[in-house]
Amino acid sequence: MMSAIDDARRTRAPEPEPGHVREDAAGFDFRTPSVDRAAAERAAAHRSALERADRTAPARRPMAPGPSAAPLLGPVGPAPARRKRRAGIDHHENVFIAPRAEGRLHNPVMVLLVLVATAGILLYAQFLLNPAHRGDFLPYTMVIVAESVLVIHALISAWTILSGGVDPRDFAFHQAQDALYDRAAIVHDGLDQVPNQWPLMVRGREIDVDVFITVYGEEIDKIAATVEAAIAIKGRHRTWVLDDGRDDEVRRLASRLGARYVRRLTGHGAKAGNINHALTLAKGEFFAVFDADFVPKPEFLHETVPFFVDEGVSFVQTPQTYGNLVNLVSRGAGYMQAVFYRYIQPGRNRFNAAFCVGTNVIFRRTAVDDIGGIYTDSKSEDVWTSMRLHERGWKSIYIPKELATGDAPETIEAYSKQQLRWATGGFEILLTHNPLSPRRRLTIDQRLQYLVTSTFYLTGIAPGLLLLVPPLEIYFDLRPMNLSISFGQWLLYYAGFYVMQIVLAFYTLMSFRWETLMLAAVSFPIYAKALWNVITGKEQSWHVTGANRGRAPSPFNFIIPQVLTFVFLALTSFVAAWRDIGIGHLTLATAWNVTNTIILGAFIIAAAREGSATRLAEKLRDRLAARASGAVPTAAPTSAPTPALASSPTPAPASAPASAAAPSPAEREPVPALAARADTWPFPNRTGGTVQPDRAARGSETVASTPAPAPAPAAVPAPVPASAVTRREHRTTRRTELGR
Numbered sequence: 001m002m003s004a005i006d007d008a009r010r011t012r013a014p015e016p017e018p019g020h021v022r023e024d025a026a027g028f029d030f031r032t033p034s035v036d037r038a039a040a041e042r043a044a045a046h047r048s049a050l051e052r053a054d055r056t057a058p059a060r061r062p063m064a065p066g067p068s069a070a071p072l073l074g075p076v077g078p079a080p081a082r083r084k085r086r087a088g089i090d091h092h093e094n095v096f097i098a099p100r101a102e103g104r105l106h107n108p109v110m111v112l113l114v115l116v117a118t119a120g121i122l123l124y125a126q127f128l129l130n131p132a133h134r135g136d137f138l139p140y141t142m143v144i145v146a147e148s149v150l151v152i153h154a155l156i157s158a159w160t161i162l163s164g165g166v167d168p169r170d171f172a173f174h175q176a177q178d179a180l181y182d183r184a185a186i187v188h189d190g191l192d193q194v195p196n197q198w199p200l201m202v203r204g205r206e207i208d209v210d211v212f213i214t215v216y217g218e219e220i221d222k223i224a225a226t227v228e229a230a231i232a233i234k235g236r237h238r239t240w241v242l243d244d245g246r247d248d249e250v251r252r253l254a255s256r257l258g259a260r261y262v263r264r265l266t267g268h269g270a271k272a273g274n275i276n277h278a279l280t281l282a283k284g285e286f287f288a289v290f291d292a293d294f295v296p297k298p299e300f301l302h303e304t305v306p307f308f309v310d311e312g313v314s315f316v317q318t319p320q321t322y323g324n325l326v327n328l329v330s331r332g333a334g335y336m337q338a339v340f341y342r343y344i345q346p347g348r349n350r351f352n353a354a355f356c357v358g359t360n361v362i363f364r365r366t367a368v369d370d371i372g373g374i375y376t377d378s379k380s381e382d383v384w385t386s387m388r389l390h391e392r393g394w395k396s397i398y399i400p401k402e403l404a405t406g407d408a409p410e411t412i413e414a415y416s417k418q419q420l421r422w423a424t425g426g427f428e429i430l431l432t433h434n435p436l437s438p439r440r441r442l443t444i445d446q447r448l449q450y451l452v453t454s455t456f457y458l459t460g461i462a463p464g465l466l467l468l469v470p471p472l473e474i475y476f477d478l479r480p481m482n483l484s485i486s487f488g489q490w491l492l493y494y495a496g497f498y499v500m501q502i503v504l505a506f507y508t509l510m511s512f513r514w515e516t517l518m519l520a521a522v523s524f525p526i527y528a529k530a531l532w533n534v535i536t537g538k539e540q541s542w543h544v545t546g547a548n549r550g551r552a553p554s555p556f557n558f559i560i561p562q563v564l565t566f567v568f569l570a571l572t573s574f575v576a577a578w579r580d581i582g583i584g585h586l587t588l589a590t591a592w593n594v595t596n597t598i599i600l601g602a603f604i605i606a607a608a609r610e611g612s613a614t615r616l617a618e619k620l621r622d623r624l625a626a627r628a629s630g631a632v633p634t635a636a637p638t639s640a641p642t643p644a645l646a647s648s649p650t651p652a653p654a655s656a657p658a659s660a661a662a663p664s665p666a667e668r669e670p671v672p673a674l675a676a677r678a679d680t681w682p683f684p685n686r687t688g689g690t691v692q693p694d695r696a697a698r699g700s701e702t703v704a705s706t707p708a709p710a711p712a713p714a715a716v717p718a719p720v721p722a723s724a725v726t727r728r729e730h731r732t733t734r735r736t737e738l739g740r
Contacts, residue, residue, distance in 0.1 A: 110507070111162065117504050118158045120496035125151050127493040132482065139472045139480035146462035153459050154501065156452050157344060164347030168307070168397050176202065176306035181235070195234040200301065202308055209237040209301060209362075210284035213259075214271050217245040218292040220253060222407070226295050227257050235301040240282060242274045269376035271358070272385075276373040279365070288362040294320070294406035296360070304362045307397045314367035314394035315386075318360045318401060319345070322408040328606045329415050332515030334408040339505060345398045351445035354398035355386035355453065359406070367394050380425020387429070387450055391441040411614075412555035412607055415519070416526055423457040423530035430454035431534055457527040464524030467565065470593035474576045479589075487588050521596075522603045525561035552614045555607040566600040573597050 127133060128147055134140055182199040191197045199206050211230045215223055223241075230239045239259040243250045246263055254261035264277050275289060286308065290296055304316040319341035322334040348354040358381070368374065368385075370392055375384035386396060409415040429435070435442060435450035442450065472478040481490065532538070556563060576590035 113500075113504050113507055114158050114162055117500040118155065120500040121151055121154050121158070124493050124497035133485055135481045135483075136472075136478040139469045139478050142465045142469055143480040146465040149455070149458045149462050151497070153452060153456065154497075156448065160347035160449070161343045162347075163350045164343060166346075166350055168349055168399060172309055173306045176309035177302070179204075180302060180306055182206065195298065196232055197236050198234060200235045200237075200305060202305065206236075207286060207305070208284035209235065209305070210278075210282040210287040211237050211239045211296075212275060212278055212282075212287055212289050213239070213241050213292055214274055214289065215241055215243045215245055215247075215250055215292045216271070216274075217247070220247075220249055222293045223250060224253055224257070226290060226292055227254065227259050229295045229297070230290060231257060231259060232298055233296055233300050234298045235305070237288075237301065238282070238284065240278055242278050244271075244274050270381075272374040272376040272381035276376065279368070279373065285365050286362055287365060289359060290404060291359040291406060294359050294404045296404040297402075300403045301362075303399065303401055303403055307399075308364060310395065312393075312395045313364065313397055314389045315356055315361055315363045316397045316399065317345070317354060317356050318399055318403040320357060320360060321402045321405050323405045324407045324410060327410055327610075328515050329412060329519070329610075330408040330410045331513060332519040333415055333418075335513040335516045336519060342400060346400050348449055349398050351443070351449055352390065352395055353446045353449035354396045355450075356382040356396070358382035360404040367392075370394070378425050378428050379421045380428070383425060383429065383450075383453060384433075387433070387435070387442075390446055393441075411552075412610060413553060413558050416558040419460075419523060419526045420530050423460070423527045424533055426454045426457050427531050427534040457530065460520065460523050460527040461531070462524075463521045464528065467524075467569065467596050470576075470589040470596070471568070471572045473587075473589040474572055474579065474593065490588065518599055518603055521599050522559075522562050525559075552618065555610045555614075559603070559607055562600060562603060566597065566604050569593060569597040569600060 124147070128144060179201055182201050185199050186192055200209060201207070211233065213223070213226055213230055227239065227241060241250060241254040241259050241261050243254075243261065243263050244267055251261050251263070262278055262281060264274065267273070269276060279287070286305065288296075288300065288304075300318075304318065307313050307316045320337060321341075322330065325331045325334045345354050361382075367389055371385070371388045375381045375388060378384045389396065409418050429450070433440070435447045435454065440447065469480055473480075573590070573594050576587070576593055580586050580590050
């Protein structure tokens with residue numbers, strides 16, 4: 001027994017020399033040679049011996065250092081593990097639909113709730129449109145316009161949810177997944193302990209996969225976590241760091257971790273242009289895209305690549321889940337997306353209308369080439385790219401399985417900028433590429449789904465119109481409904497619509513988050529601004545969610561319209577209360593206006609708390625910076641400062657924004673390598689950037705023998721995030737899942 005095991009472990013392909021990489025006409029090729037029949041038979045015998053050894057012997061130490069280590073037992077892939085269940089949540093394999101809710105898409109209770117909610121929607125619409133209930137023209141028109149947008153979207157959402165429930169993982173998928181890894185080659189080449197080097201097979205041949213990480217000024221710790229996780233993804237692939245922030249610290253990080261690094265000299269096309277530039281360098285048949293703050297799981301390729309056995313599939317999208325639901329803004333923004341990723345996107349699979357969301361996605365290279373690359377002329381390049389692919393007849397797949405975890409916006413600034421970008425892209429589709437246009441080569445179902453996507457942010461403007469209805473009655477006695485309508489009758493129909501929406505959301509998410517309702521009610525200035533920008537052609541600068549450069553601005557800089565609206569509603573509430581005291585009873589307008597005032601007031605209080613926490617964090621950062629530099633803030637200098645040594649020049653800024661002025665002639669040169677050593681292969685590309693090969697792909701010994709890079713200049717400690725000071729319990733980072 002032991003001799004067979006020893007033979008199995010000794011019989012391996014020769015290890016490549018450190019720094020040695022095979023190169024062919026298509027670029028760098030890390031693939032291993034195929035094995036013949038005799039080698040396959042030997043590998044099968046060796047594999048059997050290893051399996052027997054793993055069943056009888058104690059756990060072996062890893063053969064070589066690597067991002068992750070898992071013995072090759074039975075079918076190559078994620079090994080079964082014990083599952084932890086708490087409150088119905090599967091913490092081991094969060095399929096984005098908790099186990100108790102996994103069958104809710106079409107179970108009787110779910111169907112009943114959707115049907116009852118649909119009935120409530122129709123009854124409310126009939127109530128509003130009844131000519132006998134019509135009130136004064138202006139407030140009635142405002143209510144009809146706002147509620148029509150909400151009712152239509154609610155009806156289409158209910159229809160989409162009921163249309164879902166079909167698992168896209170059919171027999172062909174499972175068959176391709178079983179044959180995804182070349183088991184014989186893995187054992188023959190001694191890669192059983194290096195899962196990120198397992199050859200990937202589709203339709204019996206090995207495929208090349210590139211993993212792109214788009215970077216633009218994010219925190220270095222977040223980038224490092226994403227790069228490490230991307231390198232550790234199971235299946236042979238190349239990891240690329242696409243740095244549009246032009247940060248030398250990011251370059252050093254990529255070099256240290258063993259990822260290829262690409263830097264552009266211009267920021268044309270923003271994120272889409274960054275990806276298109278990388279496609280001129282990468283040669284893989286498939287490429288995955290992750291934002292710098294989305295950490296992929298090791299099984300990402302294992303769960304997505306098998307879909308490409310269907311040659312008509314252009315991309316496979318996975319949900320966005322968040323691990324930083326630590327304050328009011330992040331929880332509200334995170335749960336706002338929960339229903340969409342759990343139920344709306346799966347329902348769109350039936351209509352071949354699931355669209356890309358920009359991260360946690362893998363594309364087929366030929367499909368993207370077919371439409372001329374990722375779309376660059378919009379803030380929502382992901383939706384535009386998806387629609388162009390669908391117009392060309394390509395298929396899309398959405399799988400509601402959590403395969404990457406990222407960050408939701410934690411500040412009002414980040415949330416406002418993110419929503420402005422998304423809304424701008426949606427309105428651009430509506431006004432410049434209307435899905436209902438006869439020029440669009442889409443099916444009827446696809447047209448309807450893209451129309452919902454492009455008009456979705458109108459549902460955010462609707463609350464702004466409804467906020468003005470009570471003041472019209474309080475100040476001008478203009479009522480939206482007939483005076484013969486009683487408060488109880490109005491409340492019955494109103495509750496039939498809105499309360500059932502809340503009940504349905506509570507059932508699907510197994511929780512109720514008032515933060516989501518609050519953000520939905522106060523975001524109308526953001527969406528109105530986005531619509532105005534698209535109509536007038538005003539250009540918005542491209543910002544990074546959560547990126548802090550220098551002093552953080554006050555959150556009130558981004559919510560001035562909300563503050564003015566709150567002041568107006570608060571004064572109106574006092575006027576209404578004084579009026580109701582005079583007439584001796586509470587009116588519907590007063591109750592409605594006070595409710596709106598409380599919602600906006602809660603948001604203003606949250607902004608004030610965030611501003612206070614931000615100022616406290618900045619003071620703490622300044623103290624840490626002074627302590628790190630050895631300066632004594634209270635002591636005045638007694639002599640002129642000592643001039644800097646010639647050998648220690650003042651370091652230049654680490655990054656520059658993409659919109660900066662044209663680079664100087666010196667800056668146009670390719671970025672030099674950090675140090676000349678055998679395992680660092682920087683080479684210029686034809687577009688002027690610099691790329692470094694993935695050293696981790698050449699074997700773990702190469703990475704282990706890489707000399708440490710030169711120490712970086714002393715830097716000011718990273719700023720303390722405001723969320724770390726807002727609440728004491730957030731000091732310990734823990735993962736928070738949607739739906740808990």
